Amino acid sequence: MIKWTKTDDLQYVKKINREKYKIAEARYAEDKYILCKGEVDITEFMLEDGTYDSQCKSIINSYYESVEYFKECYADEETQNQILAEMIFESTPYYDTKYKIVSEDDVEQSLFDFMAEEVSERYEIELKKYSQSDIRFVIYLSLIHISEPTRRTPISYAVFCLKKKKTINTRI
Numbered sequence: 001m002i003k004w005t006k007t008d009d010l011q012y013v014k015k016i017n018r019e020k021y022k023i024a025e026a027r028y029a030e031d032k033y034i035l036c037k038g039e040v041d042i043t044e045f046m047l048e049d050g051t052y053d054s055q056c057k058s059i060i061n062s063y064y065e066s067v068e069y070f071k072e073c074y075a076d077e078e079t080q081n082q083i084l085a086e087m088i089f090e091s092t093p094y095y096d097t098k099y100k101i102v103s104e105d106d107v108e109q110s111l112f113d114f115m116a117e118e119v120s121e122r123y124e125i126e127l128k129k130y131s132q133s134d135i136r137f138v139i140y141l142s143l144i145h146i147s148e149p150t151r152r153t154p155i156s157y158a159v160f161c162l163k164k165k166k167t168i169n170t171r172i
Contacts, residue, residue: 004115010107012115013082019043021085024115026107027094033107035114038097040085059091060084 004012010026016039024037045056052060057067064070074080089097102110 007082007086010111011086012111013086015082018078019081021082021089023086023089024111025089026102026111029101032104033102033110034094034099035102035107035111036089036092036094036097036099037114038089038092040088040092042081042084042088045084045088056084056088059087062091063087 004014004024007013008025010033012024014022016022020039020041022037022039024035026033026035042056045053045059047053052067060067060070064073070083071080074083100110100114
């Protein structure tokens with residue numbers, strides 16, 4: 001499973017493949033925030049010869065003094081691609097993304113919820129593939145969470161198991 005990576009205070013990136021990224025961020029607008037999310041495919045900003053098109057160069061130049069300097073700052077192509085995707089997304093007007101407006105008070109939690117909507121939307125689509133009997137079977141399963149809270153390392157592990165619920169048949 002591909003995870004979201006925090007790249008700025010209120011910005012998260014998820015790498016889909018070498019050239020495609022999903023980005024979610026909160027943009028300040030007076031006394032509220034605009035939560036934006038969308039996909040950036042950097043190949044859409046490249047010429048056939050693999051160089052950046054004029055729009056892409058303009059975006060890079062708005063952040064860095066030149067394309068060459070940008071490439072010097074990030075020698076690794078993977079990092080270049082991610083930073084470029086972030087710059088392209090930040091240059092995209094909010095109304096060209098999937099967005100919603102939230103108050104300043106709950107911006108961080110709202111951003112997490114906004115990113116999580118993608119997951120629930122995907123599972124709703126996945127559930128439509130299954131028959132009614134498959135779904136009824138899933139309902140009879142329960143989730144058991146086993147963790148190790150006494151682990152001294154900062155990494156904690158969790159094991160999730162599915163256990164079929166027992167049904168008690170009573171005869172009258």
